[in-house]
Amino acid sequence: MNPPRFIAPLSIVFLLCHCASTTSVKNHVPRPPEDVPAEVAEENRRTMALAKRDPAGSLGFALSSARAMENRIMAGDRSPATFNAYNYAVARAVDAIDKAGLDPWAAPVLVPGTGGAWRLRASLARPEPRLTPSNYRMISVDAFNVGGTYFKTLEKKDGVGAPVAVVVKHPDKSLKHTLSETTMYGTATVTISFQGDRADLVLHESLREDEVTLKGRTFPLAADYSTPLALLLDHQKVEKLGLVRLLDPERYADTARLTRLQLYDPERVPVLLVHGLDSTPATWTPMLNELRADPVIRKRCQFWVFSYPSGYPYPYSATLLRRQLDAIGRQFPGHKPVVMLGHSMGGDIARLMLTDSGDTLWRAYFGKPPEETVIPGKFRGQLEETLVFRHRQDISRTIFISTPHRGSEIAINSFGRLFSRLVRVPRLLADTRDALVNVITLDATALTLDRAPSSIDTLAPNNRFVKAIGKIPIAREEKYHSIIGDRGKGDTPHSSDGVVPYWSSHLDGALSEKIVPSGHSAHQNPQAIAEVRRILLLHLRDAP
Known part of the structure; x- marks a missing residue:
């Protein structure tokens, strides 16, 4: 007997992201x-x-x-x-x-x-x-x-x-x-x-x-x-935003924002938490709960979260985060450099904060440099902001947790392709795709799109953006660490957290790499939380 039609798309939700936790x-x-x-x-x-x-x-x-x-x-x-x-x-x-x-x-x-x-x-x-x-x-x-x-x-x-x-x-x-x-x-x-x-x-x-x-x-x-x-989680029902923002991101566009979880203090190091697919800042609760109990971290750190509709392609979400960081810089000039934590797709967003893209990503899509590409004005600015960027000077250290730097094969299997089709693409991205198709005559090596991409599309190992960004090195001065789950099997480098394999989450050049016995929700694993605590204390010891 075949399962009901809705079982497959719902199952991918649980495969691609953490299991629901409760308060x-x-x-x-x-x-x-x-x-x-x-x-x-x-x-x-x-x-x-x-x-x-x-x-x-x-x-x-x-x-x-x-x-x-x-x-x-x-x-x-x-x-x-x-x-x-x-x-x-x-x-x-x-x-x-x-x-x-x-x-x-x-x-x-x-x-x-x-x-x-x-x-x-x-x-x-x-x-x-x-x-x-x-x-x-x-x-x-x-x-x-x-x-x-x-x-x-x-x-x-x-x-x-x-x-x-x-x-x-x-x-x-x-x-x-x-x-x-x-x-x-x-x-x-x-x-x-x-x-x-x-x-x-x-x-x-x-x-x-x-x-x-x-x-x-x-x-x-x-x-x-x-x-x-x-009380915050119970009264505001934040977790309910996860799936609805994945399936219909445009409807929840106003939820994309960087929020401070406590009063701003210029003497404290901002620690910015970025969640992953089908998720919300609530997913960081176990880690936040334990980190704030540490007297040194509590005294010297302040916690921020970046919340966004995870149905957006993650390069676009990274654009939104850059705008929010710019706004924070204007509101609080001279704030201490940020320590950023990214889980799953949140780690992919964080990765783009550490990179100088030049025109590499643009050429990967259009086969020619920006100055030779004819695009209508209102769409050109959006594309340049998404594909041409420099690494952030206001970020001093980054911790990647269960991050699919080279994509996840789950995004291209039958469930992943089906679920990707269920994501309602925002009009802005759909209109941009239509403008490109109508205006540009592309050669065989450049862009071909039958529809605007969703977040799941941009997690596929064969995605044009994923392959191109993987070839661009992280800026030399950036400090970064990796925390990777292996489901307790201990078979690294052949391991996986059930969603992201080691070959995708490993990064050469990381100052440290911690393998923890966990599924994809490694950011809630006690060993991973202890590792984040260690890194933060190390950072605070070296910070002015």
């Missing part, structure tokens, strides 16, 4: 700490009793609990139980502020308490002129249980403060939008300090701060690096 986020009611003074236990009970029906009323009790525990900390009690009780009280105060819709950022809020009224005000630990804190919510993360294959380990740090996720109050939830700063679940920690009737709430960016000073004394700052990331 599980469930709400739960945080349990109040038990080892606290009787009066604090009573304040906690009243806080929870009022939490739903009168959140503003519960705020006073939460502040009273926090003050009592701060007093114990200031008296020298640094036990985990006391820190936890303080953090619990601060988290309940954050919940009350959020649910009651209070805005202590704009002006002090008068909060009735058991011993009188509190004057609650909020501020940022580090002033940030680009942010208006009143536009954001603070969500205490101890009210969530996180799991799933992306979060086998939750990266946290013990200390003082209530870890929170910071998110804009009115995000755009449309799936047509990918990760963006306006919907980002930022990673932060809240502390509240008391002086007389004043309650000073301070929001700390825990990816930039490891310590907090309360009343002249320094403590480790508590942090949760995983839960805000899980």
